[in-house]
Amino acid sequence: MLEAIGLSPQDEEVYDALVRRTQATVAEIVADCHLPATAARRILQSLLDLGLATRSTGRPTRYVAVSPDSSLEAILRERERELDGVRAHIRALMDVYRAGTRFAHPGELIEVVSGRDEVNHRWVQMQQDTRAQMRGFDRPPYAAPAQHREPNPVELDLLRRGVRYRVIYESSVLEMPGWLEDVTVGVQHGEQARIHPGLPMKLGISDDRLAIIPLMRAGDDVLSASYLIHPSPLLDALIALFEALWERSVPVRLNGELASEQELSPDEERLLTLLAAGAADRSAARALGWSERTVQRHLTKLMRRLGAQTRFQVAMEATRRGWI
Template sequence: MLESIGLDERDEAVYDALIRRARATVADLAADCNLPPRVTARALRSLVDLGLASTAQGRPVVYAALPPDSALEAVLRERERALNGVRSHLSGLMSLYRAGSRFAHPGELVEVISGRDEVNRNWAQMQRATRTQVRGFDCPPYAAAAGHSEPNPVELELLARGVKYRVLYDSSVLELPGWLEDVSAGIRLGEQARIATGLPTKLAISDERIAMLPLLRPGDNAVTASYVIHPSPLLDALVALFEAVWERSVQIRPSAPPTAEDLPERLTPEEEKLLTLLASGATDKSAGRALGWSERTVQRHITRLLRRFGAQTRFQLAMEATRRGWI
C-alpha cells in the first residue's frame, strides 16, 4: 500500500507493528514481524527519514510512531511538490527533445502512407490521439467513401469529450450534396468552422505533434496516399499557414431560430446561411445547391436583402451583416 512513498513490504510491516505498539525497540518489532534485527533497524531508519517515526534518547533506543494522518499527509505533500517540479521541467525537456529529433534523423520526419484504407486508418488514429485540438483545411477529394454526405464519427465523439476542432472549408465544398447538413451537425456540437476560396491544399494537424498532407495529382478523385509529418520546421510552417488563412476566412455560424425578442430586421436562418456562403465567394449556383434552392430563388433572396438594408452591392450587404454580427 505504501510503496508509492518509498516503503517496501518489510518497511510497511515494521511500520504497522510500530503503529500498533505506539512505542517500541528494535527487538520488540523484530519479534513482532519475524524479521532479523538488522533488517528491522534499517526499516526504522527509513521511517524516521520519512518523518513517520521519531527516536528517544536512551539504551536501547526506543522508536515512537508519529500520528499517521499528519505524518503521511506531510510525506504526500512533499511527493506532490517533487512531482510538480518534474511536470514543470517536462515542457523544457520536450522542447529539447523536439529540437534534437528534428535533425537527428531527418529521414524519419516525413513518411508516406499509401492506400485509401491506410489513409483512413491513420486519419482516425491521429484524431483519437489528439489531446487539445484538430485543425484542418477541408476540400475535395476525400479518402472516405462517404465524403461529406455524412458527419465524421470520430470528430463527433471527440467534440463530446472536449477536443476542439477548427476546420476551414474551401468554397468548392458548396457543390457537394449534403455538405451543409454535415457541417451543421459538427457546429452544433462545438466545431468552429470557417470558409474560404482557394485553399492551397488539404491538411489535418493534431495539436502541434503530427500532420497529414494528402498526396494528390491533378484529376485525382480520391485520396489514396498521404504524407505524415512529425515535429519539424515543416510542421511549424503548416501550423503557421493554417493560422494565417484562418484569420482571413469567413466564419460559419450555427443558425438559431428567431425569438420573440428579435428585431424586425433579424435575418432568417436561411438568409444567414446565404450571406455566409456569398461572403465566402460562392456563386449563385453553388449557394443554391448548398441550400437546396434554384439559382432564381437565390437571386430573388439577394435582391430582397439588398432592398431591405439599402445596400447597392453584395459586398455592402455582407459588410452590413458582419457589422451586425450575423455572419
C-alpha cells in the same frame, strides 16, 4: 479470457468456480478446481484484493463472488487508465526523441504512409490521440463514392469529449450537393467552421505535435498515401499557415446562433455566410436546396433591408454589423 486484465488461467478457474457457486469455502474451491489448499487460499486472497470477491465473518470462512458486471468493469476501467498513462508517456518520450534527432536525422521528420487501410488507420489514430484541438483544411477532391464531405464519427465523438475542432473549407465545396447538411452536423456539435477560396491542400493538425497531408489528385477515387509531419520547422510553418488563413476566412454560422439577436432568420444567416464566402446564386441555391429564383428573392430582401445596391455591399454591411 481474463488474462487481459491480469488474471492467470488458474485465477480465472477459481473465479469461475466461485461465480458458479456465488459463495464457497476453501475446501469447496479445492474440490472444484483440484488445487492444493495453499494455492486456493492464495488465489482467493488475490480475488479479494482485486475486488472480485468478499469474505464472510462466520466459520468456516466463505468467499462471496462480487457481481461480475461491476467488479470486472472496475478492473477494465483501471487498466484503461493505466494504458492511457502509458500512451501519454510514449508521446512524451517521442517528443524528447524527435527533439534530439530533429537535425541529426531530418528524414524522420516526414513520414510517408502508403496503402488505403494504413492511411485511414493513421488518420483515425491521430484524431483519437488529440487532447486539445484539431485544425484542418478540407477541400476536394474526395474519394468515391461519397464525393463530398460526410460527418466524421471520430470528430463527433471527440467534440463530445471536449476536443476543439477548427476547420477551413475550400469555397468550391459550396458546389457539392449535401455539403451544407453534412457540415451542419459538425457545427451543431461544436465544430468551428470557416470558408476560404483557394486552399492549397488537404491538411489535418493534431495539437502542435503532428500533421497529416493526404496525397490525392483530381480524378483519384481512393486515398492511398499521406505525409505525416512530425515536430519540426515545417510543422511550425503549417500551423502558422492555418492560423493566418483562419483569420482571413468567413465564419460558417448555420445554427441560427445570431438569428434572435440580429432579427435574422436562420435562412438569411445561411445565405449571408455563403454570399460572404463568394458563392454565386447557383452555388448558394445548390447548397441550400433552393431554386436560384428563391436565392435572388432573399437577396433582394436583404439588399433593401441593408440599403445595399450590390451583393458585395450586402456582405460588407452584414460584416460591419457583426452578422457574419
